[in-house]
Amino acid sequence: MNENSQKIALFIDADNAPASKFEEVLSEVAKYGVVTIRKAYGNWKSPTLKSWEDLLNEYAIQPIQQYDLTKGKNASDIALVIDAMDVMYTKNIDVMCFVSSDCDFTPMVTRALAEGKVVLGFGERKTPSPFVNACSKFLYLDAAPKQNGSVPEKPKTLKSDTKLLNLLRQAIEATEEDNGWAALGPVGSHISNKTSFDTRNYGYKNLSSLIKAIDLFELKRGPGNSYLVKDKKKKKSG
Numbered sequence: 001m002n003e004n005s006q007k008i009a010l011f012i013d014a015d016n017a018p019a020s021k022f023e024e025v026l027s028e029v030a031k032y033g034v035v036t037i038r039k040a041y042g043n044w045k046s047p048t049l050k051s052w053e054d055l056l057n058e059y060a061i062q063p064i065q066q067y068d069l070t071k072g073k074n075a076s077d078i079a080l081v082i083d084a085m086d087v088m089y090t091k092n093i094d095v096m097c098f099v100s101s102d103c104d105f106t107p108m109v110t111r112a113l114a115e116g117k118v119v120l121g122f123g124e125r126k127t128p129s130p131f132v133n134a135c136s137k138f139l140y141l142d143a144a145p146k147q148n149g150s151v152p153e154k155p156k157t158l159k160s161d162t163k164l165l166n167l168l169r170q171a172i173e174a175t176e177e178d179n180g181w182a183a184l185g186p187v188g189s190h191i192s193n194k195t196s197f198d199t200r201n202y203g204y205k206n207l208s209s210l211i212k213a214i215d216l217f218e219l220k221r222g223p224g225n226s227y228l229v230k231d232k233k234k235k236k237s238g
Helices: 019-029 047-056 075-090 103-114 129-134 155-159 162-175 184-194 207-214 232-237
Strands: 007-013 034-042 062-065 095-099 118-123 137-140 217-221 227-231
Touching: 007 019, 007 075, 019 047, 019 095, 019 118, 034 047, 034 075, 047 062, 062 075, 075 095, 075 103, 095 103, 103 118, 103 129, 118 129, 129 137, 155 207, 162 184, 162 207, 162 227, 184 207, 184 227, 207 217, 227 232
Parallel strands: 007 034, 007 095, 034 062, 095 118, 118 137
Antiparallel strands: 217 227
């Protein structure tokens, strides 16, 4: 299916998502297709949701009212999950998008993936890792380079990120040729198949710029001006 023709359902946990970043969410989601369902959940009588309320008409978002029936319990979460399940099984939807920093939706994401849906997640850096890792792709709303003037993570920080380095090394090893060089495209695809990795969460616009910054890998141009990457540890063998 042409990605531009994919239908997207967008579910917003207004209690746990920044309204100021919604335009960026829409811009990212637009890469995957057309948003045909837009719903936002919360207690709309609460003054804390005023920033979201201002966006409802502008972006044709359907507000779903949920009263805070029990202190400490979020009825919005339950309502969102029920609606998402309903949409997943009764509507012709290809991509499901959740805007929240709450990990309560992790089982919902897992179920959607099992049904063959692409799942996009958006939230702040405080979002628990189970929710982040469950999504097909998760983008931090307070981390991208063009947001809040944030800068890319320093090479020293990247080199100490064991999880990131293992992810890159495993992907290179899985896709490399006999000489140790791997095409960057397949490396990126291999990573995407395993986790919700996105270079923008580290402050870099693409995988090549992130790998250059780490400086533990060799990078050179290959056929068709595409990039080839190699782990410097294997330099002597190829």
